[in-house]
Amino acid sequence: MKKHNYSAGPCILPQEVFEKSAQAVLDFNNSGLSILEISHRSKDFVAVMEEARALVLELLGLEGKGYQALFLHGGASLEFLMVPYNLMRENGKAAYLDTGTWANSAIKEAKHFGETLLVGSSKEENYSYIPKDYLIPSDVDYFHCTSNNTIFGTQMKTFPQTNVPLVCDMSSDIFSRKLDFSQFDLIYAGAQKNMGPAGVTLVVVKEEILGKTGRTIPNMLNYQQHIAKESMYNTPPVFPTYVSLLTLQWLKNKGGIAAIEKVNETKAKLLYTEIDRNPLFKGAAAKEDRSFMNATFLLENPAHQETFDALWKAAGISGLNGHRSVGGYRASMYNALPLESVQVLVDVMQDLESKV
Amino acid sequence: MKKHNYSAGPCILPQEVFEKSAQAVLDFNNSGLSILEISHRSKDFVAVMEEARALVLELLGLEGKGYQALFLHGGASLEFLMVPYNLMRENGKAAYLDTGTWANSAIKEAKHFGETLLVGSSKEENYSYIPKDYLIPSDVDYFHCTSNNTIFGTQMKTFPQTNVPLVCDMSSDIFSRKLDFSQFDLIYAGAQKNMGPAGVTLVVVKEEILGKTGRTIPNMLNYQQHIAKESMYNTPPVFPTYVSLLTLQWLKNKGGIAAIEKVNETKAKLLYTEIDRNPLFKGAAAKEDRSFMNATFLLENPAHQETFDALWKAAGISGLNGHRSVGGYRASMYNALPLESVQVLVDVMQDLESKV
Numbered sequence: 172m173k174k175h176n177y178s179a180g181p182c183i184l185p186q187e188v189f190e191k192s193a194q195a196v197l198d199f200n201n202s203g204l205s206i207l208e209i210s211h212r213s214k215d216f217v218a219v220m221e222e223a224r225a226l227v228l229e230l231l232g233l234e235g236k237g238y239q240a241l242f243l244h245g246g247a248s249l250e251f252l253m254v255p256y257n258l259m260r261e262n263g264k265a266a267y268l269d270t271g272t273w274a275n276s277a278i279k280e281a282k283h284f285g286e287t288l289l290v291g292s293s294k295e296e297n298y299s300y301i302p303k304d305y306l307i308p309s310d311v312d313y314f315h316c317t318s319n320n321t322i323f324g325t326q327m328k329t330f331p332q333t334n335v336p337l338v339c340d341m342s343s344d345i346f347s348r349k350l351d352f353s354q355f356d357l358i359y360a361g362a363q364k365n366m367g368p369a370g371v372t373l374v375v376v377k378e379e380i381l382g383k384t385g386r387t388i389p390n391m392l393n394y395q396q397h398i399a400k401e402s403m404y405n406t407p408p409v410f411p412t413y414v415s416l417l418t419l420q421w422l423k424n425k426g427g428i429a430a431i432e433k434v435n436e437t438k439a440k441l442l443y444t445e446i447d448r449n450p451l452f453k454g455a456a457a458k459e460d461r462s463f464m465n466a467t468f469l470l471e472n473p474a475h476q477e478t479f480d481a482l483w484k485a486a487g488i489s490g491l492n493g494h495r496s497v498g499g500y501r502a503s504m505y506n507a508l509p510l511e512s513v514q515v516l517v518d519v520m521q522d523l524e525s526k527v
Numbered sequence: 528m529k530k531h532n533y534s535a536g537p538c539i540l541p542q543e544v545f546e547k548s549a550q551a552v553l554d555f556n557n558s559g560l561s562i563l564e565i566s567h568r569s570k571d572f573v574a575v576m577e578e579a580r581a582l583v584l585e586l587l588g589l590e591g592k593g594y595q596a597l598f599l600h601g602g603a604s605l606e607f608l609m610v611p612y613n614l615m616r617e618n619g620k621a622a623y624l625d626t627g628t629w630a631n632s633a634i635k636e637a638k639h640f641g642e643t644l645l646v647g648s649s650k651e652e653n654y655s656y657i658p659k660d661y662l663i664p665s666d667v668d669y670f671h672c673t674s675n676n677t678i679f680g681t682q683m684k685t686f687p688q689t690n691v692p693l694v695c696d697m698s699s700d701i702f703s704r705k706l707d708f709s710q711f712d713l714i715y716a717g718a719q720k721n722m723g724p725a726g727v728t729l730v731v732v733k734e735e736i737l738g739k740t741g742r743t744i745p746n747m748l749n750y751q752q753h754i755a756k757e758s759m760y761n762t763p764p765v766f767p768t769y770v771s772l773l774t775l776q777w778l779k780n781k782g783g784i785a786a787i788e789k790v791n792e793t794k795a796k797l798l799y800t801e802i803d804r805n806p807l808f809k810g811a812a813a814k815e816d817r818s819f820m821n822a823t824f825l826l827e828n829p830a831h832q833e834t835f836d837a838l839w840k841a842a843g844i845s846g847l848n849g850h851r852s853v854g855g856y857r858a859s860m861y862n863a864l865p866l867e868s869v870q871v872l873v874d875v876m877q878d879l880e881s882k883v
């Protein structure tokens with residue numbers, strides 16, 4: 172039985188992507204070679220990288236606006252330090268919004284490079300909401316935020332107006348909703364939610380913000396080097412990049428971000444409506460900040476846990492357990508999760524209601 | 528027609544690894560899920576990571592000797608800076624042996640962290656040999672060398688005795704030959720030659736050399752953090768790590784490094800004997816330093832190039848063109864390249880001789 176995969180990441184990707192990826196492992200482009208054994212400098216892979224970089228800018232509506240898309244190693248965790256390395260002046264400072272675990276990790280890494288200013292935090296309420304009334308000083312080198320908080324199930328619905336570079340970790344909701352992406356100066360995202368498998372990281376950066384810190388930066392951590400080498404400064408993660416391209420092509424064929432946003436809204440509405448209607452459950456995050464990607468919810472009565480767990484497992488659902496920081500359940504509804512899977516979960520929740 | 532893949536890297540892996548990897552992309556361990564969509568914290572993947580780390584130490588003969596194996600992001604190029612970040616004291620210095628392009632890149636990144644001492648270089652002879660009579664000062668923080676130079680076709684046959692930590696970039700010949708691996712304090716290797724696909728990097732480090740610099744190190748670049756988190760500090764490159772495990776299992780089933788070394792010696796001897804015998808060809812590297820992984824050779828008469836190129840392409844050989852720094856040809860004979868492929872190349876060289 173094919174699973175209803177609610178994993179928070181790495182997570183479900185489109186079935187056709189799995190099939191095409193598996194084929195490329197056996198024989199890539201009818202070359203007689205596996206994609207795992209070809210040179211990254213081969214014509215076929217250079218074409219993959221070029222198309223992937225261009226498709227990112229096309230899908231985000233950033234073509235011709237001074238942005239570069241890079242497919243890098245390291246995960247978002249490496250970006251936590253590459254961002255300050257590339258954007259924070261010597262003895263400079265940057266403003267951070269603390270909305271959860273990953274925002275915190277970004278702040279910790281930035282402290283190695285200069286002063287970090289916490290402009291807002293919802294830590295005292297276990298990150299159950301997004302701070303809103305905060306001020307960004309005009310003399311910081313950049314402002315950093317996390318658009319979606321996978322663990323806590325919150326999502327920024329709007330982004331601040333500011334005169335400093337706006338940097339956003341979009342690991343868990345990039346390509347899921349329409350935004351004016353040109354309001355951001357640097358976006359980064361580990362691939363393993365809406366874009367591809369673990370092992371490759373997307374960076375989209377407005378070139379004009381780079382090279383202004385006075386720092387010397389090791390080549391491997393220098394965005395300008397990666398841009399100059401067309402995202403091939405060193406051997407890139409070939410297969411994860413290829414799978415990302417397939418996923419981006421799938422998204423484009425679906426109608427792009429505008430089309431997937433509608434599906435994501437339908438899925439989120441279906442589940443949150445049930446969480447609010449069903450007397451056995453309650454949502455964990457503030458309603459106005461609920462994530463359309465990760466719905467966190469709890470049983471009103473923990474005694475129902477065993478029955479509920481047995482029901483959803485029997486229905487073929489996997490990956491529904493909540494993160495230990497929140498407890499309860501987390502339903503991650505990334506782009507590739509079908510509406511049908513959400514309906515199965517809602518049916519199980521109603522089944523529990525009828526049984527207890 | 529299946530190709531005879533001489534690519535310098537990413538390169539040929541065992542056929543059974545391609546088949547098992549493709550299957551895992553469709554359905555991993557009969558879980559109903561693709562390996563591309565499972566959590567890295569799932570029981571099945573944690574088992575992959577644990578087995579891969581243990582198998583590395585077993586194959587290298589380093590079990591119980593104070594070493595840790597890590598599967599990290601970033602390629603060897605990230606190690607070029609992680610090594611000095613973790614091992615060079617503030618205002619410290621390190622000794623480097625300059626044997627080619629990659630050694631040079633390592634030196635450049637280290638300069639961001641302190642003083643680099645060049646103890647030997649074959650740059651003036653276009654890196655056609657390995658410098659041998661060099662001294663390593665006893666007051667440096669470590670000595671760094673590159674065991675095999677993919678581009679120039681040279682290989683270190685012995686390693687210096689020294690009282691400082693011995694660090695080696697073994698990207699292109701790890702797992703290919705027996706060595707006393709316990710003479711090294713830190714070994715690193717991009718996976719994409721003998722170990723797996725592009726996108727994962729192996730680090731084998733003796734724990735006692737860490738934590739001695741006085742530096743604060745960003746978590747993502749700190750070997751001690753990666754050790755503490757059992758190589759899962761952040762989401763690891765799941766699929767490249769799994770393919771690496773399959774390749775290491777293949778090697779173990781073949782009889783380990785001792786067995787593959789014999790095959791590699793046979794392949795290298797077959798090709799180098801022909802290069803030396805055939806009056807149309809000459810080797811590019813000093814004989815005593817010839818790499819058993821990458822044989823670089825040239826036509827005595829460049830006018831034969833067109834005929835030779837047509838012959839080897841017709842024979843199903845791919846990836847034989849030399850790097851622009853050396854010209855001519857480069858036959859990369861990594862672990863997974865069958866002896867049969869080398870025989871095909873030798874036959875083509877003899878065919879050329881009979882035709883011109």
